[in-house]
Amino acid sequence: MRMCPECREGYEDDVPVCPAHGAALVSPDFFPTDDTLEPGTMVGEYRIDRKIGGGTFGDVYAGEHPLIGKKVAVKVLNRRFASDPEAVSRFIAEARAVNKIRHRNIIDIFSFNTLPGGRHYFVMEYVEGQTLAALIQQKRRLPIPTALQIAQGVASALDAAHEAGITHRDLKPENVFLAAERDGSHFPKLLDFGIAKLMDDDVAHKTGSGVLLGTPLYMSPEQARGKKVDARSDIYSLGVMIHEMLTGVVPFAGDSAMDVVLKHDTEPPPAMASVCPDLPPALDAPVLAMLEKRPRNRPASAGEAVAALVAQAALLELVPRPPLPSSVESARAPLESEGLRATAQAGRSAPAETPHARSEPSSTERMSALDSSSVNRKNGPSARWLFAALGIAAIGGTASLMARSPAPSDEPFGPGASSGMQVESPEPERIPTAAPSPAPPEISPAPAPTTTTSASVAPQPRPAKPAKTKPPSKTPNLDPILGERE
Secondary structure: OEEOOOOOOEEOOOOOEOOOOOOEOEOHHHOOOOOOOOOOOEEOOEEEEEEEEEOOOEEEEEEEOOOOOOEEEEEEEOHHHOOOHHHHHHHHHHHHHHHHHOOOOEOOEEEEEEOOOOOEEEEEEOOOEEEHHHHHHHHOOOOHHHHHHHHHHHHHHHHHHHHOOOOOOOOOHHHEEEEEOOOOOEEEEEOOOOHHHHOOOOOOOEEOOEEOOOOHHHOOHHHHOOOOOOHHHHHHHHHHHHHHHHHOOOOOOOOOHHHHHHHHHHOOOOOHHHHOOOOOHHHHHHHHHHOOOOHHHOOOOHHHHHHHHHHHHHHOOOOOOOOOOHHHHHHHHHHHHHHHHHHHHHHHHOOOOOHHHOOHHHHHHHHHHHHOOOOOOOOOHHHHHHHHHHHHHOOOOOOHHHHHOOOOOOOOOOHHHHHHHOOOOOOHHHOOOOOOOOOOOOOOOOOOOOOOOOHHHOOOOOOHHHHHOOOHHHOOEEEOOOEEEO
8 A cells, every 4th residue: 555645545556646636655654653552552451462454544453362362453543533523433333333244254343442542443353364455466366266265255245234234335355354264265354344434545536525435446336426335336346356356457447546437437347358368258247247337237236246157157167066055955855746746647647557568667666656655545556556456366257346356465566466467367276365254165156247157167266256255345455555445
C-alpha cells in the first residue's frame, strides 16, 4: 500500500498518484507516527507481541494471553478516527455484525474495548497464513482447483453475511486471509466486514458528497456511480477476484482510479480465455454473469454463482465433481421404489407363462420383486405361480375348479417348484401330500363335465383325485413364503 503525502489516504501499489491531489504516493513508513503499540503493551487481557499489518484506518497486532497462552489478533483504531463519533459507532456496529454472522469463513471478533488514550480496538481470532493478495503476488495465476476452492469459501461467507443483512462493500484479495491447513491447502477467511461503509482503506476517488467507498479495481458499476449497493455488488467484486485468480490480472485497469471506475461502468469485461488462451472458454460464462453491469442480471447469490463455475470445471474434469445435494440423494429412494412398482405391475399384466417356458432367471426376478415392500402381497406374482403349480398338479383332465388345489407344502417354491412342474405325468405318490385328509380307497367318477370316467380308467391314478377334492373354501391356500392366505 502507498499513501498520499498531503491527505494521507492509502491506495493500491499500482496507483501512481493521488487522484484527489495529484501528488506522488509514498510508502507509509515515510510518515512518523506515534500510534504504534510497543511489544509488551497490555491491551485488555492480552500482551502485544508485534505488529502484523495495518493501513490508514488502523493497525493489527499479534497478541497473547499471558496466562493461558491464547494467541489473538488485535486491531486498533488509528488516532485520527478516535474522536469521530460516526467512525466509532460504525466500528462498534460492524464488530457486532461480524459476531452476529458467526461463520467459519469469517474472522471472528470476540472482544471490544477502549485503550487508555481513547482509541478503540477489538480482539479477533489469530490465524497463521497469508492474504490472497500475497498469494497472487507470489504465484500470479492460481491453479484452477485452488482458485475455485478459495472462491467457494468466500462465497459461503458472503451468503451468510447477506442472509444477515450485511454487505461487505470492499471485497478484495487483501481482505481474504488464507489460513494454512496441515495438508497444504488454504482455508479462506473474510476480513474487514463493513470497513468500506466507515472509511475506505484504499479509496481512489473523492466526490463532493464525501468518500467513494470501496476499492476501484474491484468496485461494481453501481458502487462506482455512488448508488445504493446490496449483495449483488459483492457478487460483482467476487467475479473480479475470480478473474484475477485465474488470469493473474484484473478485468479493468488504468492510469488513474477514475479510468478504472469508468471502465467498470461502461466497458464489457474481457473473457478470461482471451487473456489466457490456455483457459477453457467454458469457464467464461459463469464469471461474465457475475460481471454483468446491471445487478438484476447477476446470479441470485454468491454460492449459486460459484457453483455454476465449479460445475463447468467438473464437466471438463478440471476439478472433482461436486457431491449431490442431500435433497437429490433423498429423492433417489422414491424413484427406485417407483421402478420396483413398475416392474411388479408389468409382471401382473404379463400373460401367464407355460410350465416349460419358465426359467431360473424369471423365478429369481420374481422373488426379488416379492421381497420388495412395494409389491402387493395379495396380488403379487407368487400367487400366480401357485395357481400355475396347482394346475400342473391336476394335469390330465381336471376341470377349472381343480386349479385351486394346494401345492405340496414340503416342496420348495422357486427353482425346485419349476423342476416339479415340468413333469408331464406325475407319479401317484407325488399327489396331494399337503391335503388335509388322505384320499379314500374308493374311486368315484370325476365331477368335471368334460371328462368321462369308467372302470377302464380305474388303474390310472389321475381320476382318483377329483373324487375327494374339497371345495376351495375348505382347503387352506398355502404359500410357502407368505403362509396361509385367505
